[in-house]
Amino acid sequence: MKKRAQHQPESSSGQTSQDSSSVRSSQGPPPACVTGDLPAACPPRPPRSPQDPPDHRPRARVPKRSTLAVLAALILLAALVATLATLNARRQAAVNAGAGAGAPSDAFRLTTSTETTLVTRATLQRFSPRPVTVTLDTSTTSRRRVTYTGLPLGELFRDLGVPFSSDNYCVANASDGFTMSYLADEVARGDVWLVYESDGAALPGRAQGGFGPYLIVTQNAQFSLRWCKYLQELTVK
Numbered sequence: 001m002k003k004r005a006q007h008q009p010e011s012s013s014g015q016t017s018q019d020s021s022s023v024r025s026s027q028g029p030p031p032a033c034v035t036g037d038l039p040a041a042c043p044p045r046p047p048r049s050p051q052d053p054p055d056h057r058p059r060a061r062v063p064k065r066s067t068l069a070v071l072a073a074l075i076l077l078a079a080l081v082a083t084l085a086t087l088n089a090r091r092q093a094a095v096n097a098g099a100g101a102g103a104p105s106d107a108f109r110l111t112t113s114t115e116t117t118l119v120t121r122a123t124l125q126r127f128s129p130r131p132v133t134v135t136l137d138t139s140t141t142s143r144r145r146v147t148y149t150g151l152p153l154g155e156l157f158r159d160l161g162v163p164f165s166s167d168n169y170c171v172a173n174a175s176d177g178f179t180m181s182y183l184a185d186e187v188a189r190g191d192v193w194l195v196y197e198s199d200g201a202a203l204p205g206r207a208q209g210g211f212g213p214y215l216i217v218t219q220n221a222q223f224s225l226r227w228c229k230y231l232q233e234l235t236v237k
Helices: 012-027 031-035 065-100 121-125 153-159 184-188
Strands: 108-111 116-119 130-136 144-152 169-174 179-183 192-198 215-218 231-236
Touching (some): 116 121, 121 192, 130 215, 144 153, 144 215, 153 184, 215 231
Parallel strands (some): 108 231
Antiparallel strands (some): 108 116, 130 144, 144 192, 169 179, 192 215
């Protein structure tokens, strides 16, 4: 009679190695593989399935293209504003230096495409100055009628021999940086005046709390929005 082959149990050493490998696999990959410090030493990661728990490991955030574009636009805008401010400051410094270089303290510049003339109170008094009454109405003063002494701009240009036609206009620049332009038709009508006295006295300047020493007013305007106080330069273009 043939003897039935008996199943021999596995050796204890084989069982121990199998148990230890199971323990290692249940513990997961080494910490370096989780943190990503040593990616070359880590086994390949199996593909995730819908049944896998969510991965809560922190990931590096990459800025979106729209965010980068907005930041670049803001930087360019700030650089443009700074450049314009610098150029405006240099221009104003040049104007102040030009007006004060060798000029009397009560003079302003009349500039054309060909020359620049210094105009003083003595210059204006050689012509035909006369009173003009206008409405003073600003954010810091009450509305009232005031009388100044001066000349219409059209007469001033004619008396000084400055060509001024319907193709021209003039720009007034003040010492505080304010700028106002006047068209040929309103100059021709006599609406725009250059004044320098009030009640027989010179207009006080900015340091004295006045509008002078030279002031451009508009005769038929309801408000004083287009006046130019502290006149420093008058340019015909």
